[in-house]
Amino acid sequence: MHYAMNQKPSHVAGIKEIARALDISIGTVDRALHARAGVSHSTRDRVLKMAKKLNYRPNVAARNLKLNHRLKVGVFLPEQIALFYDRVREGIRAACATESGIGVDLVFHSFPRLGEGESNAIEKAGWQQFDGIIIAPGNSAELGPIFSKFEGQHKPVIFVTTDAARLPRLASITTDETASGGIAADLLGRVISSPAKVATITGDLRIQGHAEKLRGFAASLATLSPHLSLLPAIEAHESPADAYNAAVDLIKKHPDLGALYVSTANSLPVLLALEENGYLGKVLVITTDLFPELVPFIENGKVFASLYQRPFAQGKTAFEMLIRFLATRVAPKQITRLAPHIVLRSNLSLFINLVYNDDSSSLSI
Amino acid sequence: MHYAMNQKPSHVAGIKEIARALDISIGTVDRALHARAGVSHSTRDRVLKMAKKLNYRPNVAARNLKLNHRLKVGVFLPEQIALFYDRVREGIRAACATESGIGVDLVFHSFPRLGEGESNAIEKAGWQQFDGIIIAPGNSAELGPIFSKFEGQHKPVIFVTTDAARLPRLASITTDETASGGIAADLLGRVISSPAKVATITGDLRIQGHAEKLRGFAASLATLSPHLSLLPAIEAHESPADAYNAAVDLIKKHPDLGALYVSTANSLPVLLALEENGYLGKVLVITTDLFPELVPFIENGKVFASLYQRPFAQGKTAFEMLIRFLATRVAPKQITRLAPHIVLRSNLSLFINLVYNDDSSSLSI
DNA sequence: GCCCTTTACGGTAACGTACCCGCAAGCTTA
DNA sequence: TAAGCTTGCGGGTACGTTACCGTAAAGGGC
Numbered sequence: 175m176h177y178a179m180n181q182k183p184s185h186v187a188g189i190k191e192i193a194r195a196l197d198i199s200i201g202t203v204d205r206a207l208h209a210r211a212g213v214s215h216s217t218r219d220r221v222l223k224m225a226k227k228l229n230y231r232p233n234v235a236a237r238n239l240k241l242n243h244r245l246k247v248g249v250f251l252p253e254q255i256a257l258f259y260d261r262v263r264e265g266i267r268a269a270c271a272t273e274s275g276i277g278v279d280l281v282f283h284s285f286p287r288l289g290e291g292e293s294n295a296i297e298k299a300g301w302q303q304f305d306g307i308i309i310a311p312g313n314s315a316e317l318g319p320i321f322s323k324f325e326g327q328h329k330p331v332i333f334v335t336t337d338a339a340r341l342p343r344l345a346s347i348t349t350d351e352t353a354s355g356g357i358a359a360d361l362l363g364r365v366i367s368s369p370a371k372v373a374t375i376t377g378d379l380r381i382q383g384h385a386e387k388l389r390g391f392a393a394s395l396a397t398l399s400p401h402l403s404l405l406p407a408i409e410a411h412e413s414p415a416d417a418y419n420a421a422v423d424l425i426k427k428h429p430d431l432g433a434l435y436v437s438t439a440n441s442l443p444v445l446l447a448l449e450e451n452g453y454l455g456k457v458l459v460i461t462t463d464l465f466p467e468l469v470p471f472i473e474n475g476k477v478f479a480s481l482y483q484r485p486f487a488q489g490k491t492a493f494e495m496l497i498r499f500l501a502t503r504v505a506p507k508q509i510t511r512l513a514p515h516i517v518l519r520s521n522l523s524l525f526i527n528l529v530y531n532d533d534s535s536s537l538s539i
Numbered sequence: 540m541h542y543a544m545n546q547k548p549s550h551v552a553g554i555k556e557i558a559r560a561l562d563i564s565i566g567t568v569d570r571a572l573h574a575r576a577g578v579s580h581s582t583r584d585r586v587l588k589m590a591k592k593l594n595y596r597p598n599v600a601a602r603n604l605k606l607n608h609r610l611k612v613g614v615f616l617p618e619q620i621a622l623f624y625d626r627v628r629e630g631i632r633a634a635c636a637t638e639s640g641i642g643v644d645l646v647f648h649s650f651p652r653l654g655e656g657e658s659n660a661i662e663k664a665g666w667q668q669f670d671g672i673i674i675a676p677g678n679s680a681e682l683g684p685i686f687s688k689f690e691g692q693h694k695p696v697i698f699v700t701t702d703a704a705r706l707p708r709l710a711s712i713t714t715d716e717t718a719s720g721g722i723a724a725d726l727l728g729r730v731i732s733s734p735a736k737v738a739t740i741t742g743d744l745r746i747q748g749h750a751e752k753l754r755g756f757a758a759s760l761a762t763l764s765p766h767l768s769l770l771p772a773i774e775a776h777e778s779p780a781d782a783y784n785a786a787v788d789l790i791k792k793h794p795d796l797g798a799l800y801v802s803t804a805n806s807l808p809v810l811l812a813l814e815e816n817g818y819l820g821k822v823l824v825i826t827t828d829l830f831p832e833l834v835p836f837i838e839n840g841k842v843f844a845s846l847y848q849r850p851f852a853q854g855k856t857a858f859e860m861l862i863r864f865l866a867t868r869v870a871p872k873q874i875t876r877l878a879p880h881i882v883l884r885s886n887l888s889l890f891i892n893l894v895y896n897d898d899s900s901s902l903s904i
Numbered sequence: 905g906c907c908c909t910t911t912a913c914g915g916t917a918a919c920g921t922a923c924c925c926g927c928a929a930g931c932t933t934a
Numbered sequence: 935t936a937a938g939c940t941t942g943c944g945g946g947t948a949c950g951t952t953a954c955c956g957t958a959a960a961g962g963g964c
Contacts, residue, residue: 563913563914564913564914564915565914565915566913566914566915566916567912567913567914570912570913576911577911577912577913578911578912578913579911579912579913582912582913601919603919604919604920604921605918605919606919607919607920
């Protein structure tokens with residue numbers, strides 16, 4: 175038995191076929207199709223109708239050849255944490271490499287840390303020169319003036335890795351942070367069946383994603399795992415020393431701690447603090463993201479799970495969206511929330527080569 | 540502070556700049572660059588050197604315009620299970636839509652079920668007419684003769700959703716089935732802390748993926764969750780009635796069953812059997828894939844997790860790889876194993892719109 | 905010497921589109 | 935009525951590449 179459901183690739187017409195069909199010049203057809211001046215209403219209508227009838231599709235190759243414009247895309251990402259943001263950059267580069275239609279020039283700019291120096295970097299680089307921009311917006315207060323200064327220019331900006339809903343943007347790509355927190359709470363509640371205390375260590379709560387993760391965690395804990403009681407969130411401000419001390423404090427205050435959710439990538443000092451005090455293995459730990467030092471902790475089960483934010487996929491998606499918009503001027507979905515990957519010791523091997531980034535040809539896994 | 544790491548987009552030369560630099564004709568340059576006949580060795584070398592020196596990049600737009608060849612891609616996928624394979628088709632279509640460079644004609648062919656009628660469909664459709672083929676190879680025994688008949692033609696074939704390692708293929712895209720099984724065993728072992736019996740219900744074990752899932756499950760159970768004892772695998776052959784009866788038998792024989800891993804998408808009859816006998820909620824269940832009927836089971840926690848095989852991402856990746864090969868003749872990584880998504884009630888909402896497929900613009904989440 | 909083939913290269917017509925120039929008809933204004 | 939302007943359209947060129955055709959020059963066989 176055999177079923178064919180062809181959609182016939184029916185002939186697509188060019189601009190000159192329309193001209194021939196209406197016995198007018200291709201110049202006129204061009205003006206009509208592009209709503210340029212110098213065509214009467216009646217002719218324009220006739221052209222548009224015939225274009226639809228003949229199934230006109232502009233030939234992208236010819237257009238690109240003619241208006242030989244290379245696109246310039248500016249990418250503004252933090253240097254820290256390099257292992258994370260380098261994967262974003264790789265995703266962008268990979269997507270750029272597969273782009274066969276239009277010529278794209280990528281210009282990478284860096285600033286020290288998320289929310290630190292990004293507006294500076296943008297202003298120095300010159301917003302103007304880019305056809306589109308990809309950025310991780312850490313400090314929306316600082317970025318606000320820049321965005322409003324260039325308002326009305328409709329420069330397409332795409333946010334990656336974290337969002338800033340107040341700023342006007344073409345699109346934003348992040349993982350679903352609320353879901354990340356929710357998954358952590360869900361898993362902890364499933365594994366720990368009796369009542370227990372749960373703590374969270376987070377990063378800078380002014381960054382949108384961190385707050386969302388916590389909200390998701392708290393909400394999910396209350397509904398899905400009510401037998402777990404949540405301790406007040408500990409904000410570690412991305413500093414290793416802060417995080418270490420906070421963890422030591424925590425286990426001193428709550429020696430009966432059952433579980434811990436580290437919602438920042440800065441989990442290593444926390445793990446060391448737990449290990450040194452003999453709590454690693456006793457406390458069920460869920461972390462965020464993936465980097466080489468974390469691998470052994472997951473491998474030997476001391477860290478139950480880590481929620482991977484898929485930097486490569488984020489970069490790739492952002493670039494694809496931007497180019498698609500620049501080519502077609504059709505706006506993409508404004509908010510895209512990728513599903514975070516749940517990294518366990520059983521599927522760790524699927525992510526490990528990504529982390530060591532020895533295989534740049536690897537896909538957006 | 541501001542760090543710029545531009546890789547300068549330095550001027551890229553065209554074919555005629557090389558010609559001018561060497562004071563020869565562009566025809567000669569073209570022949571030299573494409574290793575065509577009619578150029579002396581010395582001139583060829585000079586051209587190639589100058590091409591490198593001037594940073595020659597062929598203008599894809601111009602090339603595509605000139606050799607106006609549309610590519611024809613044949614897609615052969617089963618009809619059953621529609622919700623799964625339709626997502627694969629959507630992924631292919633989505634990738635095709637973003638393809639701006641070359642014109643691609645997609646031709647979809649279907650056959651009833653995986654491994655049933657696929658060789659028939661291919662032979663009827665005519666292997667010859669396609670520049671490339673995407674197929675779900677269920678029955679490698681039947682496909683073998685077809686593949687060997689056309690051996691040496693180097694027709695690029697990409698396998699999706701399941702692999703057939705014996706057949707020559709350009710690439711294969713599946714989820715990592717071994718990891719799927721491993722994740723199931725890992726999670727079950729984490730949630731169930733005391734010794735318990737674990738059963739598996741699988742599909743046709745002649746299909747590569749099903750066997751791999753079981754192997755992964757057994758291996759992972761032995762190493763990560765040794766307190767769980769694995770019962771012999773039950774093969775349900777994709778038939779709903781079979782699956783139902785098998786499940787009833789199972790709980791009759793093992794009323795103390797602790798957990799169940801359904802490694803086929805055909806999990807609904809199993810869930811119904813458990814529900815009718817009051818076992819749903821007592822037995823920890825992990826299923827495979829996602830479809831509307833499964834959603835409420837996950838929502839209310841009766842199914843702990845489901846391992847989603849990302850059909851959309853598989854289709855999209857397969858198409859992108861195929862086109863990239865056809866455009867550049869550079870072979871992709873032969874084996875790509877995507878990480879399956881772990882669907883829990885806490886992240887179910889991220890996948891639910893995919894399942895109801897009301898949003899075809901959604902990404903390869 | 906002639907004729908034929910081969911080799912190495914020059915020249916050029918497209919591919920479909922965008923954009924500029926030019927021209928005729930109609931209209932306005934002095 | 936002449937000069938100037940606007941409107942509506944035709945014609946042509948160029949974008950970078952490929953695929954031909956043409957053609958000198960060199961070589962080989964008679």
